[in-house]
Amino acid sequence: MVNSADNSSPSIDLRCDHCGRPHGQMLRCLPDGRWLSPDNGWIDANGDQASWPDVVDYARLRHSRAVVGLYRQSAAARMAAEVSHRLCRRCHLVTGREEHRRVARLRALTRFALGDLFDGTYAV
Numbered sequence: 001m002v003n004s005a006d007n008s009s010p011s012i013d014l015r016c017d018h019c020g021r022p023h024g025q026m027l028r029c030l031p032d033g034r035w036l037s038p039d040n041g042w043i044d045a046n047g048d049q050a051s052w053p054d055v056v057d058y059a060r061l062r063h064s065r066a067v068v069g070l071y072r073q074s075a076a077a078r079m080a081a082e083v084s085h086r087l088c089r090r091c092h093l094v095t096g097r098e099e100h101r102r103v104a105r106l107r108a109l110t111r112f113a114l115g116d117l118f119d120g121t122y123a124v
C-alpha cells in the first residue's frame with residue numbers, strides 16, 4: 001500500500017500515461033513491472049490488472065517513488081507530430097529504449113571520430 005506519511009504528492013493527480021503510476025507516491029514494485037495500486041490491486045507494466053505475485057516474486061519486491069515527467073516521443077514519432085507524454089522513469093526508459101541506443105551509438109561514434117581526428121585512427 002501507499003505510505004501516506006512519506007507522501008509528497010502534489011495537489012494535482014499526475015499519472016503515467018503508460019502504466020498509470022501516480023506521481024510522488026511511494027509504491028511497491030516488482031522487477032517485472034508490476035506495482036501495487038492503493039485501490040486496484042496489482043497492475044502490470046501496461047496499466048492492466050495483474051495477478052498477485054507468488055512468494056518468490058514477492059521476495060524481490062522493492063519500494064520506489066513514482067516520478068512522472070513530461071517526455072517527448074522518439075525522433076521518428078516527433079517527425080510526424082510534436083507530442084509529449086507523461087511517463088514515469090521506468091516507462092520512459094522502456095518505451096525510449098531504441099532512441100536511447102541510437103543516441104548512445106552516435107555519441108560513441110562521435111568520440112571515435114574526435115579521437116581519429118586528433119590522435120590517429122583507432123585499432124578496434
Ligand SMILES: [Zn+2]
Pocket residue numbers: 016017018019020021087088089090091092
Ligand atoms: Zn509508467
